[in-house]
Amino acid sequence: xxxxxxxxxxxxxxxxxxxxxxxxxxxxxxxxxxxxxxxxxxxxxxxxxxxxxxxxxxxxxxxxxxxxxxxxxxxxxxxxxxxxxxxxxxxxxxxxxxxxxxxxxxxxxxxxxxxxxxxxxxxxxxxxxxxxxxxxxxxxxxxxxxxxxxxxxxxxxxxxxxxxxxxxxxxxxxxxxxxxxxxxxxxxxxxxxxxxxxxxxxxxxxxxxxxxxxxxxxxxxxxxxxxxxxxxxxxxxxxxxxxxxxxxxxxxxxxxxxxxxxxxxxxxxxxxxxxxxxxxxxxxxxxxxxxxxxxxxxxxxxxxxxxxxxxxxxxxxxxxxxxxxxxxxxxxxxxxxxxxxxxxxxxxxxxxxxxxxxxxxxxxxxxxxxxxxxxxxxxxxxxxxxxxxxxxxxxxxxxxxxxxxxxxxxxxxxxxxxxxxxxxxxxxxxxxxxxxx
Numbered sequence: 001x002x003x004x005x006x007x008x009x010x011x012x013x014x015x016x017x018x019x020x021x022x023x024x025x026x027x028x029x030x031x032x033x034x035x036x037x038x039x040x041x042x043x044x045x046x047x048x049x050x051x052x053x054x055x056x057x058x059x060x061x062x063x064x065x066x067x068x069x070x071x072x073x074x075x076x077x078x079x080x081x082x083x084x085x086x087x088x089x090x091x092x093x094x095x096x097x098x099x100x101x102x103x104x105x106x107x108x109x110x111x112x113x114x115x116x117x118x119x120x121x122x123x124x125x126x127x128x129x130x131x132x133x134x135x136x137x138x139x140x141x142x143x144x145x146x147x148x149x150x151x152x153x154x155x156x157x158x159x160x161x162x163x164x165x166x167x168x169x170x171x172x173x174x175x176x177x178x179x180x181x182x183x184x185x186x187x188x189x190x191x192x193x194x195x196x197x198x199x200x201x202x203x204x205x206x207x208x209x210x211x212x213x214x215x216x217x218x219x220x221x222x223x224x225x226x227x228x229x230x231x232x233x234x235x236x237x238x239x240x241x242x243x244x245x246x247x248x249x250x251x252x253x254x255x256x257x258x259x260x261x262x263x264x265x266x267x268x269x270x271x272x273x274x275x276x277x278x279x280x281x282x283x284x285x286x287x288x289x290x291x292x293x294x295x296x297x298x299x300x301x302x303x304x305x306x307x308x309x310x311x312x313x314x315x316x317x318x319x320x321x322x323x324x325x326x327x328x329x330x331x332x333x334x335x336x337x338x339x340x341x342x343x344x345x346x347x348x349x350x351x352x353x354x355x356x357x358x359x360x361x362x363x364x365x366x367x368x369x370x371x372x373x374x375x376x377x378x379x380x381x382x383x384x385x386x387x388x389x390x391x392x393x394x395x396x397x398x399x400x401x402x403x404x405x406x407x408x409x410x411x412x413x414x415x416x417x418x419x420x421x422x423x424x425x426x427x428x429x430x431x432x433x434x435x436x437x
Contacts, residue, residue, distance in 0.1 A: 014134060014142050017208050019149040021081070021126050024201045026153025028088050028119035031194065032112055033058055035157050039190075042165070042183040045105055055390075057113045060120035062387045065380035066228065068124045076211040077132065077375070080125035082202050084118045089198030091115045096191035099184050123382070128375035131365055133210045137306065139365055143358045144302020148295045151354070155291040165190050231376045238377075240427050244368050247426050248381060249388040251318065251360050254325045254416040255353070256392030261400050261408065262328060266342075270335055273405040275342060285343040290350035297354030305358065310366060311428050314359055318423040321356020322416040324349040329409035360385070367429055 036054050071080055091111055098107040134142065168186035177185060235241065268274025277285070305313050327345040336342060364385070369378035400408045 014138065015145070017205065017210070018130070018142050018145050020201060020204060021129070021209065022146045022150040023153050024085050024198065024205070025119075025123055025126050026150040027157060027194065027198065028115055028122070029061065030154045030157040031092075031161075032116055032119070034154075035161055036112060038162055038165070039187050040105065042169075042187065043099070043104070044180070049105070053109050054112075055394075057109065057116045058390070060116045061123070062383045062390065064120040064124055065231070065376055065383050067121070068231070068376035068379040070228075071121070071124055071128070071375065077125045077128040078205070078209050078211045081122060081129060081209060082206050084122035084125070085198050085202030085205065088115050088118045088122070089195045089200075089202060091118065092191050092198065093195035096188045096195065099188055099191070124375060124379045127365075127378050127382075129210065131369065131374055131378065136366060140310065140362060141302060141306040143305065143362050143365075144299040147298035147302070147354065147358045147361065151291065151294050151298065155288070155295075159288060159291070161190050161193070164193075231373045231380070234371070234373055235377050235380050238368070238371070239429050241368075243422075243426060244381075245384060247422050248360065248364065248368075248385050250419045250422050251321070252385060252389055253392060253419060254322050254412050256389040257396045257399070257412045257415060258325055258328060258409070259389070259393055259396070261396050261405075265328065265332065265405050265409075268405070273332060273335070275331060275335060277342070285339070285346050289343060290346045293347040293351040294354035297351040297356075298358055301355040301358045304355075305362060310359065310362055314363065314426070315420075315423050317356045317359030318419055319356075320352045321359065322352075322419055324352030325409070325416065326413050329406070329413055332405040332409050370430055 032054065040049075040054070071077065091114055095108050095111045095115075098104055098111055101107055130142075130146065131139065165186045168189055169182045172182035172185045173179070238244070265274050266277045269276045301317065305317075327349045331342065331345055364378055364381040368381045369375075371377065399411070403411065
């Protein structure tokens with residue numbers, strides 16, 4: 001077994017599969033979390049229904065640890081990666097067809113819910129391949145590629161696909177289609193493109209992806225159920241686990257608050273305390289330049305950590321991650337009219353976000369996940385992280401309504417202080433073995 005794993009590592013360069021694997025991971029999540037809202041808005045669904053149902057279908061990413069032990073019983077991790085990519089692609093194709101039904105909203109939501117389950121399962125298996133196939137040093141080296149291509153999917157989906165839907169809408173409208181029919185036609189094409197993309201990625205990974213280890217021998221479904229209890233119990237008995245849970249929650253606390261509010265702040269008129277940007281300007285600065293800065297930050301952070309080690313860099317990563325959120329406090333306070341200042345501020349924030357985010361990801365892989373249930377415990381930790389961001393995001397709208405943008409972003413900066421304190425003091429259970437000491 002060990003020999004097979006070593007041969008796999010030698011024969012398959014991580015650059016052949018890490019970028020494409022995490023691009024495939026990001027697409028379903030971003031489409032369901034963000035792009036679907038635009039889709040349903042174009043088709044006349046109310047904001048209340050959109051917000052409720054598109055939030056509800058995201059739960060599999062929070063509770064995915066519940067079925068992660070079962071993935072270790074049956075087949076290889078590669079099997080689940082390829083299967084879920086193909087399944088998600090086919091489901092997006094079915095969603096494209098469902099848009100033409102009278103009860104399209106209910107049917108499409110149901111299909112998207114299955115996509116969410118498939119996507120969450122894919123994430124477990126993909127992270128399992130990453131952790132099984134790469135050494136600790138290589139995990140740090142390629143963590144930047146992982147984060148970069150995951151977020152490239154965000155750029156492609158929220159920028160490219162939404163733009164394409166708008167362009168197709170104009171084309172269908174010019175051909176005489178009604179507004180509704182033009183929207184249905186444009187989003188049908190977009191969903192079919194998603195279908196083809198994920199199916200193509202699944203077929204590619206059928207050849208390019210290493211196995212990630214074989215299934216555990218001699219285990220049954222009953223063993224899986226008892227294993228789930230064991231996984232949960234083992235997670236909470238890990239050394240420093242309560243400290244680690246607090247660290248996971250607090251590290252992204254500031255991000256959770258600003259994530260939903262920043263686009264609203266950028267678009268709000270200056271009289272309301274916003275910056276009054278147009279949709280085109282927001283797309284350019286927030287979606288394009290910001291995303292590019294994120295990709296660059298992610299890549300540089302990976303090599304920075306690989307050279308110095310996570311223990312020596314974690315506090316720096318936390319500072320670079322959280323301090324740039326102060327950009328929005330400055331923008332809210334001074335409300336500059338210069339688009340260079342606004343765009344530059346967004347680029348700085350996104351670079352810091354990309355640079356610092358990989359620190360948390362790698363910490364969960366190297367300090368929380370290791371042990372007998374590595375894949376399941378990483379999924380558990382990721383679920384805690386997603387839950388914390390989701391809950392703070394839900395509260396942020398209420399808080400921003402109570403405060404002005406100025407006060408809200410200042411309050412967010414105060415909320416980041418616990419992250420600095422806990423990061424400075426967080427203990428390490430395992431050596432991260434940097435290249436140089």
